[in-house]
Amino acid sequence: MSIPTVSLNSGFDMPVVGYGTYPLKGHRATDAILAAIESGYRLIDTAASYGNEEAVGAAVRESPVPRSELFVTTKLRGSDQGRGSTRAGLAGSLTRLGLDYVDLYLIHWPLPRVGRFVESYAEMADLQREGLIRSLGVSNFLPEHIAAVVAETGIQPAVDQLQVSPSHARADLVTAVRTTGTVVQAWSPLERNTGVLDDPSVTAIAGRLGVTGAQVVLRWLVQRDITSVPHSSDPDRQRTNADLFGFELTAQDMAAIDALDTGVPVKQDPATWEEF
Numbered sequence: 001m002s003i004p005t006v007s008l009n010s011g012f013d014m015p016v017v018g019y020g021t022y023p024l025k026g027h028r029a030t031d032a033i034l035a036a037i038e039s040g041y042r043l044i045d046t047a048a049s050y051g052n053e054e055a056v057g058a059a060v061r062e063s064p065v066p067r068s069e070l071f072v073t074t075k076l077r078g079s080d081q082g083r084g085s086t087r088a089g090l091a092g093s094l095t096r097l098g099l100d101y102v103d104l105y106l107i108h109w110p111l112p113r114v115g116r117f118v119e120s121y122a123e124m125a126d127l128q129r130e131g132l133i134r135s136l137g138v139s140n141f142l143p144e145h146i147a148a149v150v151a152e153t154g155i156q157p158a159v160d161q162l163q164v165s166p167s168h169a170r171a172d173l174v175t176a177v178r179t180t181g182t183v184v185q186a187w188s189p190l191e192r193n194t195g196v197l198d199d200p201s202v203t204a205i206a207g208r209l210g211v212t213g214a215q216v217v218l219r220w221l222v223q224r225d226i227t228s229v230p231h232s233s234d235p236d237r238q239r240t241n242a243d244l245f246g247f248e249l250t251a252q253d254m255a256a257i258d259a260l261d262t263g264v265p266v267k268q269d270p271a272t273w274e275e276f
């Protein structure tokens with residue numbers, strides 16, 4: 001299975017579907033990532049705060065797929081934000097991963113009250129120039145946070161990883177981020193299987209097309225030009241979750257999934273959410 005890529009403003013290509021590794025740790029994480037790579041995933045999404053970077057690094061080394069064909073994303077945790085500590089944060093991640101560069105480095109949360117995301121991003125730009133980061137990105141950034149880092153560095157983030165799914169379509173936010181040239185990547189695209197996959201609108205489309213509810217939801221993202229990092233610990237679900245390019249949703253199907261948007265604000269509001 002070959003997963004298509006999208007061109008980033010950094011000049012690098014990124015798979016449109018990646019493998020989310022949270023909350024796996026240790027051998028279970030390594031085994032799941034190896035199965036995901038075997039299925040065709042090339043993007044592995046981790047974070048310093050997930051406590052599984054060593055397990056990701058082990059999978060990268062054990063996999064028969066060369067490092068150069070894999071795309072590893074990790075994230076700067078809140079406690080490492082700031083001048084000097086951003087460099088140390090990346091160094092820690094690279095050591096745990098056993099890698100000499102990451103493909104994409106994201107600021108995990110803006111933490112506007114802390115007020116260090118702009119200086120952190122500026123330091124990431126230095127680290128990119130040193131070859132330790134291929135593409136600079138952010139996560140959970142609202143347009144005003146992106147505008148602030150661009151004003152300081154002149155570098156548009158390649159990616160903004162945001163909570164996007166049918167119940168939280170966040171269409172205005174996605175449009176605002178995308179019009180600046182930043183690729184949107186959805187986290188928790190399946191809503192952690194808390195109901196959307198069994199919604200009658202989703203199951204009706206899935207039944208007609210002979211695919212799973214998860215494939216319908218993830219294909220809806222593909223057709224909205226939103227990349228994603230779904231997680232599954234199960235090799236069969238991993239495989240079907242990435243098998244999105246042999247079927248298409250009609251305009252009516254797209255409208256049916258669009259109609260699931262609750263309009264309810266996300267609980268982890270980037271303007272106020274804090275985790276370190």
Ligand SMILES: NC(=O)c1ccc[n+]([C@@H]2O[C@H](COP(=O)([O-])OP(=O)(O)OC[C@H]3O[C@@H](n4cnc5c(N)ncnc54)[C@H](OP(=O)(O)O)[C@@H]3O)[C@@H](O)[C@H]2O)c1
Pocket residue numbers: 019020021022023045046108139140161162186187188189190191192193197212214215229230231232233234237238240241
């Ligand atoms: N940037 C951020 O702030 C942030 C925040 C949260 C997450 N993330 C990233 O985004 C990734 C994905 O988000 P997530 O893990 O929160 O949620 P998710 O991908 O929406 O859902 C994962 C859950 O859905 C189940 N699932 C997966 N495929 C399924 C299928 N085909 N049918 C039925 N159930 C299925 C999985 O169970 P099984 O394992 O049993 O299949 C798991 O419980 C994370 O792993 C992480 O890398 C980033």
